[in-house]
Amino acid sequence: MSISTATVKERSLLGLKELSRDEIASILDRAAHWDRQQEKMSPILNKHFVANMFFENSTRTRFSFEMAEKRLGAQVLNFAAAASSVEKGESIYDTVRTLESMGIDAGVIRLKPIGLLAELAKKVSVPLINAGDGNNEHPTQALLDLYTMKQHFGELKGLRVSIIGDILHSRVARSNLWALQKFGVDVKFCAPANMQAPELAKYAPYVSMEEALQADVVMMLRVQLERHGEGVLKSADTYRVQYGLTEERAAKLNAGTIIMHPAPINRNVEIDDAIVESPQSKIFTQMQNGVPIRMAVIERAMK
Incomplete structure (x- = not known):
């Protein structure tokens, strides 16, 4: 039929x-x-x-x-x-x-x-x-992200979600933005100037790293190093210092904040190795x- x-x-x-x-x-x-x-x-x-x-x-x-x-x-x-x-x-x-x-x-x-x-x-x-x-x-990635948030917090409405990293090249950021906003979630972006997608700013503001970390969900994006071989990304170490979720930054997160990442992870670039399987991390739960x-x-x- x-x-x-x-x-x-x-x-x-x-x-x-x-x-x-x-x-x-x-x-x-x-x-x-x-x-x-x-x-x-x-x-x-x-x-x-x-x-x-x-x-x-x-x-x-x-x-x-x-x-x-x-x-x-x-x-x-x-x-x-x-x-x-x-x-x-x-x-x-x-x-x-x-x-x-x-x-x-x-x-x-x-x-x-x-x-x-x-x-x-x-x-x-x-x-x-x-x-x-x-x-x-990347719709199924965003769906599993929403599912993970809902599973942890009970409901999505009113959550504050910060998406940090290479927004410009990220289909994960876009799918999450479109879906989360339908459920009344406050979405903010954080990215280096050359990794921002300006057309998305009217949907979610770009904020500093300090402000981005004041959220219920901190979602770190994979930095696609292969895309940045022409001077866009000076070095993985520089990125980590400026925009990585280091152990020092993670220690300042609210106790109820969860950490997410769509994977695969560049350990010690966008997120420190010790944070990947920390109690606040939901990365393997997402998988x-x-x-x-x-x-x-x-x-x-x-x-």
Whole structure:
């Protein structure tokens, strides 16, 4: 039975900017359901096929999606661009259409070009899930971040969340901003001048490091050192001194503040090694929460 284009669009998850508060809340609620299950396997999708199409590397995100898919009993196809014909010039569109033609029921996709995912979604008849597109959005990361905050604080409304680091290149910062504001969260950014995204300032102000640390949630972003090889980032040590969550800064946090990071972590750059697994850190809890969140998103796409 074919599903309508509208249904495909509804089942897709391209970003959180256009997703309603109620829809986000329903995903968080369903993730809580999967989180409560004692059995690891709930094979409700055992007749469904999903392709993980990663045109940009991310071992951690792909493993999290694969774990979620297999816990739901789905048949999983893993596609890595480095080992594919895309390296020989085949377009991303042709690859997605090829897998669609073979009978997949949904596709999880990560890619670098901004705007391409939205175009792909218009041209294919299976739901697509955004696993990170350029510096646009990373919806499942933001969903697991919201889930982690809600799990810890009970509710999101009224929380103060500071996002610190390379805002300019961060799809995580954008997805979190769009989602958190729908729930009445006070979001602030903190970044070096050359890592700010000026267009986001009207949604969340840029504040000093001292002010950013006065929050309920301090979210440190990964500094993508590979993006800053041309003098933008003078050195990892300089960044740590100015914008890193050092042990000294962490000691001044409010007792109730939690520390988050989307990972992978550059230890002793954006966050000191001793802080990563400190009592206030929720970094590994975030990773754990990624599985039930992605179970909810996969189920939404294919049920």
